[in-house]
Amino acid sequence: MCLGIPGEVVEILSDRQDLAKVDVNGVRRVINVGLLDGEDLEPGDWVLIHVGFALSKIDEEEARAALEFLETLGKAYQDEMDALRDSRID
Numbered sequence: 001m002c003l004g005i006p007g008e009v010v011e012i013l014s015d016r017q018d019l020a021k022v023d024v025n026g027v028r029r030v031i032n033v034g035l036l037d038g039e040d041l042e043p044g045d046w047v048l049i050h051v052g053f054a055l056s057k058i059d060e061e062e063a064r065a066a067l068e069f070l071e072t073l074g075k076a077y078q079d080e081m082d083a084l085r086d087s088r089i090d
Helices: 060-071 075-086
Strands: 005-012 019-024 027-032 046-050 053-058
Touching (some): 005 027, 005 060, 005 075, 027 053, 027 075, 046 060
8 A cells, every 4th residue: 555644844955956855753755846846845844745756735734634644554654654764866
């Protein structure tokens, strides 16, 4: 099962405006934000992430509710977090 997981934008990479560093429950990764072209994205914003891409910008309340729900899924959520920890965009 693949899930969309909320992540908080920590940094927009200065040399690659299509990439951002996000934090998902303490796991920090670089993701592609190119699909959000035209969105005013900055540190502190929340995005919904799927397979290394930000699919949409969401508000913090929605992000927190989604994270709480995802944690109830148990193994599926843990598998997705493990995949995120192992992922890299260079």
